Amino acid sequence: MxxxxxxxxxxxxxxxxxxxxxxxxxxxxxxxxxxxxxxxxxxxxxxxxxxxxxxRAAARAMRGQTDTIGVLLADIRNPFFSDIMDGVHSALERTKYQSLVGISQSALSIELALVDAMTDRPMDGLILVAPRMVAADVTVTALRSPTVLIGHHEPQATLFDTVNDNDRLGAQLVVEHLVATGRSDIAFLSLEIDDPINALVTSQREIGYRAAMAENGLSAHVDIVRAGQSSRETQAAARRMLKSGERPEAIFCWTDFVALEVLSVARELGLSVPEDVAVVGYDNTSYCDLAQNDLTSVDQSGHTLGLQAARLLIERIKGRISPEHFVVTPRLVARGSSRPRT
The missing domain is CATH 1.10.260.40 (lambda repressor-like DNA-binding domains)
Known part of the structure; x- marks a missing residue:
């Protein structure tokens, strides 16, 4: 037949x-x-x-399952999110689950709308990567669907799981490295965002940066510059810092994506990296290794973060209710952008 x-x-x-x-x-x-x-x-x-x-997905949903999980990303420009998705897919490849991705464009209103759409579908669970939602919205989401957050530090949470890098330690590693190369005037280019409970990675890195500067007797040199999400805002902030009469000896950027913008502006202004200014990123994405970047960065293993988030979510879907909060230990990968000045 x-x-x-x-x-x-x-x-x-x-x-x-x-x-x-x-x-x-x-x-x-x-x-x-x-x-x-x-x-x-x-x-x-x-x-x-x-x-x-x-x-059909609708028929499976009527039986209480769709074999899909939703993954919410803040944007698709940041190369680190590709590493996270690789980890998610590695965890899912031997399971029945497939991922459907939503992009919030770092806008809270879009993020909330996407989460509502994902829970209304319904999907079996959600992985939220670097969400901008306030604590109350996260709690509501977790009550509606099994939820795991990446890039959200709330170790006391019981309704959802978290997967994070030790961001305070990562920032401390950066400061210690730059001090070891002979630099003391170290600025931190961070993100302009409201975070009353210090749950976001930028807040945690600011805390680690301040602590490390104090431990090295450099509290007087603490300089945190916060820029908006867009490339235009990031480049404008970098340009102000680099054109200042009190230009820092080093700029620690909260993510590689921002650090690449700083490298671009420095070259536009005719500055030499690292002789005129050292630049350090965070995430250790593949672009750091390119010769034109040669960017020192903190490796937090995005693949591991994604893999562990998917693992924890599947456990939640299968019935686990006890919370788990997985933390990756970062390491600093030194490259040419922060070598000692000759």
């Missing part, structure tokens, strides 16, 4: 007729219900394969 791949016309009734069983029996196999014999399962799965049948 010639096989049929016309999945649009193939229904559960078609599968039942092909296998010579009842619709209820096919439904039990699809639901992995208790009491299904190996013989029945084999007959139904053979027919499913022969007919190319795929249960």
């Amino acid at each position: 010639a096989s049929s791949r016309t999945t649009d016309r193939t229904t559960i009734r078609t599968v039942a007729a092909d296998a010579g069983v009842s619709v209820a029996a096919v439904s039990k196999v699809l639901r992995n219900a208790y009491g299904v014999s190996d013989e029945l399962r084999a007959r139904v799965e053979t027919s499913i394969a022969r007919l190319g049948y795929r249960p």
